Amino acid sequence: MVEDVHANSTDANYVPEDELLEPQTFTQGELNDLVRDLDLSKDKVExxxxxxxxxxxxxxxxxxxxYRKPNFDLAxxxxxxxxLCYCNDIEGLYANLLQEHSSSDWRLFIDSSKRSLKAVLLHNGNLKPGVPIAHSVYLKETFVNLQEVLEAIQYRTHIWxxxxxxxxxxxxxxLQQGFTKYCCFLCLWDxxxxxxxxxxxxxxxxxxxxxxxxxQHSPLVYPNKVFLPPLHIKLELMKTFVKTMGRTNSAGFLHLVGKFLKLSEAKLKEGxxxxxQTRQVFRDPDFEKTLSELEMSAWNSFKWVCENFWATRSRPTTEKEWKPCLTHTRRWAVACH
Incomplete structure (x- = not known):
C-alpha cells in the first residue's frame, strides 16, 4: 500500500488536489463590500x-x-x-437607492455645528439609514438661511x-431668539x-x-409637524433633576459629585x-440608595419614561401608565421650588 502511494506521488500525470482548486474571484458587489469594510480613503480606493x-x-x-467617481450615479x-448643496429630486434619489419614499415614514432633522448646517431625512423607527438632502459649511442658524434650505428641498411639497x-x-x-418671556412655540408659557x-x-x-x-416672522412649518428629539428632552430633565438636588446639597447630589470627579463644580450645579453619563447614573444602584422618598418617586418616573417612552425600540404606552409619572414629577418639583 505504501508502494502504491509512493508510485502515485511520483506519477507524471499526478496533480495535487490544491492545484485543482481555482481561485475565488470577487464580484462587483463583493468588492464594494470589501472596500467599504476596509474604510479606504478616496485616493486609495482604486x-x-x-x-x-x-x-x-x-x-x-x-x-x-x-471607483474613480463612486458617487457619480447620485451626483x-x-x-x-x-x-448650499441640496437634493433637487427626492423621489429620484430614493428610486436610485431602491427605497420607497413616503413623507409619513420619514422625518426631517435639521441641525448645525461649528462646521456645517445639515438637513437629513431620518426613518421613523430607525430601521433604515438616514438620507442627507442638504448641507452647507458656510450657512449659519438663522431664519433666512433655514427658509432658503426648506425652499431648496421643496418642503412645502413633501411636508415632513x-x-x-x-x-x-x-x-x-x-420666534425671537434669546431668553424671552414667551419662548414656547405651542403656548404662552411664561x-x-x-x-x-x-x-x-x-x-x-x-x-x-x-x-x-x-x-418676529411667520412660521415656516406647521406646529403640529414639530417633534423634539428624545435625547434633548432626556438631558433637559436630567439637568432639572440634578439642579434641584444641588440647591439643597442633598445626599444624591453629593453622591454625583463624588462619582464624576472630572466634571467641574459649575457643570455639576447646572446639571x-x-x-x-446619564446612563451611568441609571446603572448605579448606590445613587438610588441616597435619594429621599420624594426624590425616588420622581427618579423612577424619569427612568420609566426613558426606558419605555423614548427608548429606541419603545413600546406603545397608555395614559394609565404615564400619567402617574407626571404626578410624581410635579409633586417633587413643587416641593423643591
Whole structure:
C-alpha cells in the first residue's frame, strides 16, 4: 500500500488536489463590500481593485474605473447653489437607492455645528439609514438661511415632520431668539413666572401673529409637524433633576459629585450631563440608595419614561401608565421650588 502511494506521488500525470482548486474571484458587489469594510480613503480606493485585477482575482465584468467617481450615479440628484448643496429630486434619489419614499415614514432633522448646517431625512423607527438632502459649511442658524434650505428641498411639497433642537424649532417658528418671556412655540408659557412653574398646567395657546408675543416672522412649518428629539428632552430633565438636588446639597447630589470627579463644580450645579453619563447614573444602584422618598418617586418616573417612552425600540404606552409619572414629577418639583 505504501508502494502504491509512493508510485502515485511520483506519477507524471499526478496533480495535487490544491492545484485543482481555482481561485475565488470577487464580484462587483463583493468588492464594494470589501472596500467599504476596509474604510479606504478616496485616493486609495482604486489601488486595491487594480492590484486584485493584476493577479486575476476579479470577475471579468468588474470595473476598476467604477471607483474613480463612486458617487457619480447620485451626483445628478444634488445641486450646488452658492453656499448650499441640496437634493433637487427626492423621489429620484430614493428610486436610485431602491427605497420607497413616503413623507409619513420619514422625518426631517435639521441641525448645525461649528462646521456645517445639515438637513437629513431620518426613518421613523430607525430601521433604515438616514438620507442627507442638504448641507452647507458656510450657512449659519438663522431664519433666512433655514427658509432658503426648506425652499431648496421643496418642503412645502413633501411636508415632513420636523425634528430639531429648541433653537432650530424656535427659528423655524419665527420666534425671537434669546431668553424671552414667551419662548414656547405651542403656548404662552411664561419663562419668568417661576412661581407658577410645575404648578400651572393650562397655559394660553399661542397665536401666530407677527409682532406679538415675541413672534418676529411667520412660521415656516406647521406646529403640529414639530417633534423634539428624545435625547434633548432626556438631558433637559436630567439637568432639572440634578439642579434641584444641588440647591439643597442633598445626599444624591453629593453622591454625583463624588462619582464624576472630572466634571467641574459649575457643570455639576447646572446639571450639565451627556448621554453616556446619564446612563451611568441609571446603572448605579448606590445613587438610588441616597435619594429621599420624594426624590425616588420622581427618579423612577424619569427612568420609566426613558426606558419605555423614548427608548429606541419603545413600546406603545397608555395614559394609565404615564400619567402617574407626571404626578410624581410635579409633586417633587413643587416641593423643591
Amino acid at each position: 489601488l486595491l481593485p487594480s492590484r486584485l485585477k493584476q493577479i486575476n482575482l476579479l470577475d471579468k465584468d468588474v470595473l476598476v474605473s467604477h 445628478q440628484y444634488y445641486t450646488t447653489d452658492g453656499p 415632520n420636523i425634528c430639531g433642537d429648541l433653537k432650530i424649532i424656535g427659528l423655524l417658528m419665527g 419663562s419668568r413666572a417661576t412661581g407658577e412653574h410645575y404648578k400651572k398646567c393650562d397655559w394660553q395657546k399661542r397665536t401666530y401673529e407677527v409682532g406679538k408675543t415675541y413672534l 450639565v450631563f451627556v448621554g453616556p
